[in-house]
Amino acid sequence: MQGPFGARQGSLLYLLAWLLFGVALAWLLAAAAGVTLAASLLFALPLTVLYGVAAGFSSYYLCRAHPLGAVAHWRVLAAFGFAALCMAGLWLAAASLWNDLLGQGGIPWNRSLAATVFGLGLILYGLCAVANYLAIAVGRARELETRELQAQLMARDAELRLLRAQVDPHFLFNSLNSVSALTSIDPAAAREMTLQLAEFFRRTLGLEARRHIPLRDELELLRHYLAIEQVRFGERLAWDESIDDAALACLLPPLILQPLVENAIKHGVARRLDGGRLRFAAARAGSLLRIALENDSGDEEAPRSASGRGLVNVRARLAAVYAHEASAHWSAGPGTFRVELVLPAQTMES
Known part of the structure; x- marks a missing residue:
């Protein structure tokens, strides 16, 4: 139902306010007219x-038909003035008729x-x-706020899709280059890498519609990706995990x-003749999830800047999803490079 009775809770509060006013009016009438409170309440x-x-x-x-700012003020005053006179006159007639129907149970009726x-x-x-004007203004403000939030969510989804679209082709191009290099020196390894690559992309097909996945699923994808790179690097690539349950x-x-x-593989393992080791750690610390990835790097390697595609993409995605609640930091030490992510510890239950 429209109007002041558009919501059940609002309807009850509205009627309660008028009942309280009726009680107050009955008390005043009982005091002024010298009748019992029961008679004045009945009236x-x-x-x-x-x-x-x-x-x-x-x-x-009338408020909907004469919105403030869209209709001349004199028209609004004239419309409400005429309506108020009509409604007050009808109420007066109803009060007089109701008092006549009550007969002896009514109150003394006079001009005053x-x-x-x-x-x-x-x-x-x-x-x-x-x-009603205030209620309409509040409703419009809430509607505008809802539309603004929806627009922000749509913009964030578009940004996330764009960032995801940057990851997949970049990874695919690098993998195809590796397959191309292996075809001439190790056809069997090239075939194995192609199969692993196909399996990896098969596993990622359903991720497009999912905004979040558990860390255990992300680790499964990482292990499959490492299996792809293991075909290329063999024993030169090592991987350690330290995961909090x-x-x-x-x-x-x-x-x-x-x-x-x-x-880490491109700038660390691939640049070392003896390969290198990746160390992955994840732990929940209260309301935060801390993830660290460290890789071996050559002493001759210049420290990587944080302006590379990988870190920029990760930082942008974290900012789009968590705003200021997540961060990504990097540091370079003697023979190592470390990236640490801090984000809210959210689960499916929470």
Whole structure:
């Protein structure tokens, strides 16, 4: 239902307000007219509820038909002034008729009481109009806020899709280059790498529609990616894990770690004649999930900057999903390079 009774809770509060006003009016009438409180309640309560419903609907539709700022002020005042006079007159007539029907159970009716009822009708109609204008303004503000939030969510989804679209082709191009290099020196390894690559992309097909996946699923993808690179590097690539059990259920954006591992192999393991080792650690610390990836690097290697594609992409995705609640930091030490991610520890249950 539209108008002041658009919501059940609002309807009850609205009627309760008019009932309280009816009780107050009955108490004043009992004191002024010298009648019992029961008689004044029997007279006042039905009238106030009736007027509350009629004035509420009338003023609501007038407010919708005469929006402030879109209609000249004199038209608004004229419309509400005429409506208030009509509603107050009808209320006065209803009060007189109701008092006649009550007979001996009514209250003494005179010109002073009639003028009071008419004046109250004018004032109450004006208050209803003000309340409806305020309610309409609040509703529009909430609608605009909802639309703004929806627009922000759509923009964030578009940004995340764009960032994901940058990851997949970059990884595919690098993998195809590796396959091409292996075809001439080790056809069997090239075939194995092609099969592993196909399996990896098969596993990532369903991730497009998922905003978050558990860390255990992300680790499975990483292990499959490492199996692809293991075909290329053999024993030169080693991998250590130190995973807290409590961290496995924590959620994170899909394939957020793959660019970091790819960079670690490209800039660390691939540049060392004897290969290198990747060390991956994840732990939950209260409301935070901490993830660290460290790789061996040559002493002659210049420290990598944080402006590379992998780190920039990861930072952008974390900012799009978590805003200021997540961060990505890097540091270079003697023969090592370390990247640490800190993000909220969210699970499917939470």
